[in-house]
Amino acid sequence: xxxxxxxxxxxxxxxxxxxxxxxxxxxxxxxxxxxxxxxxxxxxxxxxxxxxxxxxxxxxxxxxxxxxxxxxxxxxxxxxxxxxxxxxxxxxxxxxxxxxxxxxxxxxxxxxxxxxxxxxxxxxxxxxxxxxxxxxxxxxxxxxxxxxxxxxxxxxxxxxxxxxxxxxxxxxxxxxxxxxxxxxxxxxxxxxxxxxxxxxxxxxxxxxxxxxxxxxxxxxxxxxxxxxxxxxxxxxxxxxxxxxxxxxxxxxxxxxxxxxxxxxxxxxxxxxxxxxxxxxxxxxxxxxxxxxxxxxxxxxxxxxxxxxx
Amino acid sequence: xxxxxxxxxxxxxxxxxxxxxxxxxxxxxxxxxxxxxxxxxxxxxxxxxxxxxxxxxxxxxxxxxxxxxxxxxxxxxxxxxxxxxxxxxxxxxxxxxxxxxxxxxxxxxxxxxxxxxxxxxxxxxxxxxxxxxxxxxxxxxxxxxxxxxxxxxxxxxxxxxxxxxxxxxxxxxxxxxxxxxxxxxxxxxxxxxxxxxxxxxxxxxxxxxxxxxxxxxxxxxxxxxxxxxxxxxxxxxxxxxxxxx
Numbered sequence: 001x002x003x004x005x006x007x008x009x010x011x012x013x014x015x016x017x018x019x020x021x022x023x024x025x026x027x028x029x030x031x032x033x034x035x036x037x038x039x040x041x042x043x044x045x046x047x048x049x050x051x052x053x054x055x056x057x058x059x060x061x062x063x064x065x066x067x068x069x070x071x072x073x074x075x076x077x078x079x080x081x082x083x084x085x086x087x088x089x090x091x092x093x094x095x096x097x098x099x100x101x102x103x104x105x106x107x108x109x110x111x112x113x114x115x116x117x118x119x120x121x122x123x124x125x126x127x128x129x130x131x132x133x134x135x136x137x138x139x140x141x142x143x144x145x146x147x148x149x150x151x152x153x154x155x156x157x158x159x160x161x162x163x164x165x166x167x168x169x170x171x172x173x174x175x176x177x178x179x180x181x182x183x184x185x186x187x188x189x190x191x192x193x194x195x196x197x198x199x200x201x202x203x204x205x206x207x208x209x210x211x212x213x214x215x216x217x218x219x220x221x222x223x224x225x226x227x228x229x230x231x232x233x234x235x236x237x238x239x240x241x242x243x244x245x246x247x248x249x250x251x252x253x254x255x256x257x258x259x260x261x262x263x264x265x266x267x268x269x270x271x272x273x274x275x276x277x278x279x280x281x282x283x284x285x286x287x288x289x290x291x292x293x294x295x296x297x298x299x300x301x302x303x304x305x306x307x308x309x
Numbered sequence: 310x311x312x313x314x315x316x317x318x319x320x321x322x323x324x325x326x327x328x329x330x331x332x333x334x335x336x337x338x339x340x341x342x343x344x345x346x347x348x349x350x351x352x353x354x355x356x357x358x359x360x361x362x363x364x365x366x367x368x369x370x371x372x373x374x375x376x377x378x379x380x381x382x383x384x385x386x387x388x389x390x391x392x393x394x395x396x397x398x399x400x401x402x403x404x405x406x407x408x409x410x411x412x413x414x415x416x417x418x419x420x421x422x423x424x425x426x427x428x429x430x431x432x433x434x435x436x437x438x439x440x441x442x443x444x445x446x447x448x449x450x451x452x453x454x455x456x457x458x459x460x461x462x463x464x465x466x467x468x469x470x471x472x473x474x475x476x477x478x479x480x481x482x483x484x485x486x487x488x489x490x491x492x493x494x495x496x497x498x499x500x501x502x503x504x505x506x507x508x509x510x511x512x513x514x515x516x517x518x519x520x521x522x523x524x525x526x527x528x529x530x531x532x533x534x535x536x537x538x539x540x541x542x543x544x545x546x547x548x549x550x551x552x553x554x
Contacts, residue, residue: 005341008349016454019461027389027490052490064487104488 028052028064028081037082038066039118041094041107041126046076047134048105049096055080055107056099062086065107078126080107087117088124097129105131319515322437326445326514329438340443347409347444347510348451355455358404359462362396363388364470366463371476384477385485388467393494397459399546402505405455406538410513413444414534417517418527426518441518445510452506453499460498497553504545509538 003011046068055063063082071077078096082088091112098105109124118124136143165173257263261270268274291298329335366388374384417440420426429436464486471477513534520530 005345009341009344012344012349012352012451013454016457020457023457023461023464024492024495027487028492050489050491052488054484054488061484 036063037084037088038079038121039082039088040077040079040121040123042071042075042077042123043094043096043126043128044075045128046078046096048098049078049107053104053106055082055094055109057084057086057088057109057111060084062109078107082109089114090116090118090124092118092124094124094126095129096126098131318519319511322441322515322518323511325437326441326511329435330442330446332435332438332442335435335438336443336446339439340446343443343447344451346412347405347447348454351405351408351451351455352458354404354408355401355458356462358400359392359397359459360466360469362400362459363392363463363466363468366391366396367467367470367477367482368474371471371474380485381477381481382485382488384471385467385482386489387485388482389464389486390489390494392463392467393460393490393498395546397456397463398498398501398505399542401455401459402452402502402509402542403539405452405505406509406542407535409448410509410534410538411531413510413513414517414520414531415527417441417514418520418530419517421518421520422523422526437518441514444514445507448506448510449503450506452502452509456498456502460495497549500553501546501549504549505542508541508545512538512541 049065049068051065051068053065054061055065062084063080065078066081067079069077069079078094080094088109089112091114093110093112095108095110096105097108099108130138258266258269261267367384370384370387417426420440426436426440429439468479468482471482472479516530516534516537517527520526522529
């Protein structure tokens with residue numbers, strides 16, 4: 001079929017336009033044949049984000065940044081085109097963050113748990129997460145100061161230590177060490193000198209113990225004989241004790257007889273008349289002696305001393 | 310003085326073309342002929358140019374960045390952005406300066422030296438409207454179309470080269486290309502191709518329309534049209550970049 005010039009031009013232009021539109025939407029990450037979801041979020045700042053930056057949910061790329069605008073409150077409103085069948089719950093959070101050290105910035109949507117879902121064009125909460133590199137960049141100076149301070153102080157400490165350990169101190173330390181060394185040497189010497197005596201002492205101790213042992217072994221028969229004798233004596237003592245016992249019982253019998261008033265001693269002990277006689281005798285004797293004392297002449301009238309003697 | 314005279318003649322020709330551009334009936338048939346010659350017939354060479362530009366860009370970027378501590382997606386970004394901003398428009402422009410510019414200058418030059426243009430004029434035809442306007446219009450209209458072709462095949466060629474050489478996985482390439490895709494770059498590329506189309510065709514028409522001195526004159530006109538077209542493309546590229554970026 002021969003195409004006319006007009007048709008050729010028409011085909012070329014039409015194809016170019018279609019390819020251009022498809023290519024443009026493809027590069028902008030817009031789904032080619034259907035309308036996508038669009039949401040927005042407001043951040044404090046938007047470093048590293050540009051139109052076309054990628055949007056992730058759970059690490060899966062779901063869309064891209066569409067438009068970035070400064071709000072009157074000097075925050076940054078970012079519109080994102082989201083192309084996913086998964087609905088985004090209300091209360092989801094858009095986090096502007098970096099996925100790696102060398103990767104550019106991206107927006108990560110952390111899904112909420114609400115039952116209601118974000119509608120087209122709705123706004124969700126945005127959080128600008130500072131990356132490690134930024135924190136390092138901002139606080140690097142501070143950190144560097146800290147480190148250099150620490151090193152300076154360490155240096156000071158070492159210098160002071162050095163100063164403290166000046167030559168005098170070092171000498172003293174050396175002397176001390178020398179003294180300790182010599183003391184230890186002396187102790188060793190002493191131990192060495194007394195070694196023989198200590199040996200002797202230990203030897204005699206050991207000998208004594210062995211002699212004791214020998215002694216015990218040697219005198220065993222004597223001891224046994226002694227023990228035998230003692231046992232014999234004890235047996236004899238037993239015999240004595242039995243005799244004593246019988247003697248005691250005899251004596252008991254005698255005492256019982258006495259108690260019962262049998263025999264002379266029994267009467268003596270048990271009959272009170274004798275005691276009464278004795279008692280009255282004593283009284284009369286007393287009276288006699290008193291009478292003599294009071295009136296000796298009465299009794300001495302009939303007597304003269306010469307007569308008596 | 311010579312340059313000023315040339316500029317004046319060039320501007321006069323453009324003015325005549327602009328004034329006669331309303332005479333659509335005069336150049337309607339020629340316009341479609343030219344659109345096919347400039348656009349439709351140039352598509353194969355532009356596809357070839359696009360594919361090779363993109364694949365060479367990818368391979369060389371991958372080679373240069375082999376030891377750098379950067380993600381592979383950067384290569385995709387470099388290739389696609391370079392193609393959209395610069396290469397698709399400029400390299401196609403240079404190729405078309407040879408293909409289209411030379412043809413236009415030769416056609417018009419031959420018609421001039423064989424006094425066909427004078428014949429047209431004596432028959433009461435507006436030769437500018439009949440010969441120049443359709444060619445310039447074809448350039449203006451078709452170069453953006455060719456830019457699209459060059460861009461698509463350039464990025465596709467880069468992607469394919471990365472895939473087949475194993476240096477850049479297509480996913481990384483596309484990720485980078487999308488991450489740094491700014492619509493303004495495409496607009497800028499369109500604008501460039503529009504300007505280049507205008508420059509190539511007007512310079513070629515001017516050189517051919519005012520050719521003189523037989524076959525040698527036609528040859529000189531063709532050479533000048535091609536060389537000056539290329540120079541003006543590079544110059545315009547610089548000016549546009551300085552003004553618009």
